[in-house]
Amino acid sequence: MSRPQPDISFTFNGAAIQAITGQTIAAALLDNDVREFRKTRFEGEPRSIFCGIGVCWDCVVTVNGVANQRSCLIEAVNGMAVTS
Numbered sequence: 150m151s152r153p154q155p156d157i158s159f160t161f162n163g164a165a166i167q168a169i170t171g172q173t174i175a176a177a178l179l180d181n182d183v184r185e186f187r188k189t190r191f192e193g194e195p196r197s198i199f200c201g202i203g204v205c206w207d208c209v210v211t212v213n214g215v216a217n218q219r220s221c222l223i224e225a226v227n228g229m230a231v232t233s
């Protein structure tokens with residue numbers, strides 16, 4: 150069985166990200182070799198996914214202007230704008 154090919158796209162900090170319908174934002178970012186979703190507020194440490202199930206909040210991003218969205222829970226939508 151072959152792997153599905155990307156059929157939608159969105160932007161992350163202005164860069165084009167290819168995604169497969171049904172993928173979460175986090176999965177699509179990892180698939181596109183994005184390993185840093187944000188930096189911590191005080192220490193500036195890089196963060197990505199940790200739990201992958203909506204518990205830790207390490208993966209938060211801004212989606213279409215709405216802050217603090219857990220990228221591991223939100224399905225990628227064609228044309229959405231995601232930022233750190």
Ligand code: FES
Nearest residue numbers: 201203205206221
């Ligand atoms: S990776 Fe833990 S909430 Fe998303």
